[in-house]
Amino acid sequence: MTGKERVKKAFRCEPTDYVPWVPFVGCHGGALLKINAQDYLKSSEFIVKGVREAIRRYRPDGIPVLFDLQVEAEVLGCDLKWASNNPPAVVNHPLSNGTKLEQLQIPAADQGRIKIALDAARQLRHEHPDIALYGLITGPFTLALHLLGTDLFMQMFDESSYIKKLLDFSGQVSQSMSRYYIEAGCDVIAMVDPMTSQIGPQQFAEFVTPCVTRIFESIRQQGALSSFFVCGHAQQNIPVMCGCRPDNISVDENIPLDYVRDECLTKNISFGGNLQLTSVLLLGDEIDAQKNAIACMEVAGQKGFILAPGCDLPYDTPIKNLEAIAPVVRDSYKRQVVMTMAARSDEDDRLNLKEYGQADKVIVDIITLDSEACAPCQYMVDAVKKVVPEFEGIVEWREHKIKYRESIVFMASLMVRNVPTICIDGQITFVSRIPPRDELIAAIQKRINEKFRMRIHQKKASLYVLDGGDEKTAMVRERIAQAVQELGAEVQIETINDPDTIYSYGVTPGQTPAVVMAQYQLKSLKQVPEVVVIKEWLKNI
Amino acid sequence: MADLQALANAVIKGNQAESVRLTKEALGEGIGPKQVLEDGLIAGMGVVGVRFKANEVYIPEVLISARAMKMAMEVLEPKLAAAGVAPLAKALVGTVQGDLHDIGKNLVVMMLKGAGFHVEDIGVDVKPDVFVEKIKASNAQIVGLSALLTTTMPAMDKTIAAIRQAGLDCKIMIGGAPVTQIYASKIGADGYAADAASAVDVAKSFLN
Incomplete structure (x- = not known):
């Protein structure tokens, strides 16, 4: 099933192999190309490159050509203030500055940035026939606000017939834009009308429903699919939005997804959303993004759902957060791993494993979900099991199943983030990859060699010459001194005369002169080692 | 009657x-x-x-x-x-530097006025030093900062720092779509309002 087929099926509430994923890449495409939002949003070439890069990195099933709700407004005479890391903002409103509604014309396909968007749509259609391409248009209410300014709200009471005429005009603009995008090859027309969140259902039904219903009907007649995007606190309007008969409704995190699911599915309308834009995608990490994606999918269920951010992705959204989503969408095993790790411990619970792996033996830790239950984990454990006997007792292996809390703590302490992972003496060595036998042997051997070298450097010793008053003691000392000098060894030599101390070494005065050697090994510095670590040391005694 | x-x-x-x-x-x-x-x-x-x-x-x-x-x-x-009736308190409200959104800010202004506060609206895209200057000029006891964009939220932090650095004795509340109580606490705001009506509650709480 291609991404396009998957999105289309989900839109029709038909079963899909997995939930389609549609990242709303707008000015964020500029960040992917390391250029500012203004340059990006003004060039079809950059838009194509940015979307191409987003497709490569985020592996989506569908993607918008452009996410900029000021394109139509700009053509209709609104001045824009551009920003380097945001879409532009409308700074004046022609209908409040003397322009008459009758003077405004429906924009043509070759006007202003409409042409740029359509050129980009055609090119992307050509390059990516298997991805659902979204053409985003400004919804009539939001466009009307751009044209008139916030006076619109009060004029809904004072001059309702004028506002209805204005909405009829902006609805015609939306309808034309949808036709242009469909002709350019888009599969889905997403009508984005965030400002409707500011009004209640009665006003919505009176002012917005008539023109919006016509737009969705016209999209349907052209054989394309429609989505109604809203963001903000718009829960009150979901039922009236459904009444406009779009194929899909997409919301942000301000509206509970289960509510949208129940409202939409009973009317056989698909729905989408509502990854958290700021707190998770922008400010969180990959694990947060994956957890949020899984939470959305669990609430939404399999039927008629499109996983998407709540709105236009912020310019600076970390790329790795978005890259982390496709794997959990497509792979139920990865979802299971993330959910198990959701119970991961806090920083405070982590063990200090700085000194881990200092024992004589080499320790191979395999972090798994459970090798009895998951195939990749099983193969990884088998690979280690087969290799270890070749080292004849100097390598030990252990499996840590992260279904147990202590294993999760251990995993977090070693900074392991993927399962399965092989750590050799606490160092992450193979991540989510079962190493070929030779590679695994080489990695373990490398560690053995390192330890051997370290041990030679680290070892210090003392030689105690136990002197019971015998004349031979001086000779013993001389010979030890000579040996130490010849070897260049770092050894302290100490003569012990106290009979009690001599006895403590199990030597009687009659047995002197005797020599006792004590070896020292530096184990930790300026820290309190964990018990688990000390145990490893003690095993060598 | x-x-x-x-x-x-x-x-x-x-x-x-x-x-x-x-x-x-x-x-x-x-x-x-x-x-x-x-x-x-x-x-x-x-x-x-x-x-x-x-x-x-x-x-x-x-x-x-x-x-x-x-x-x-x-x-x-x-x-x-x-009759010598003084307003509840003087408040000053603006949208922070780099942000042009004014609907939320205008609502806060109206709701505060509606609750009996004297309110000065200093507009949108207001720089931190302009906030400081206007607070000094008006002797505002309550200051409201608005931001609608994640990218302009840091300007709230800078504005609060500038107000504190100038040693002005006023209570600061913040609000706007991406703003949260956690963020408000992090940047040292005295209060956070989730919507315009809540801004009145927060402003009144400053008077107690």
């Missing part, structure tokens, strides 16, 4: 003409301007605020109610001044 409940209802419905007429009538009958303000206009806007928070009314209704109150205030204000 003039009906202050009817005046409150006129404000709730956003009926400008009725609000002005009932205000004049009440004053004409010798009801004190403070009582007309509190039992008529502020009482009406208070109901609007409660309904707004409960999602019973939306922005257009709040705006027409605020406009009805404003028209009535034009009649009432000279009388309040003559």
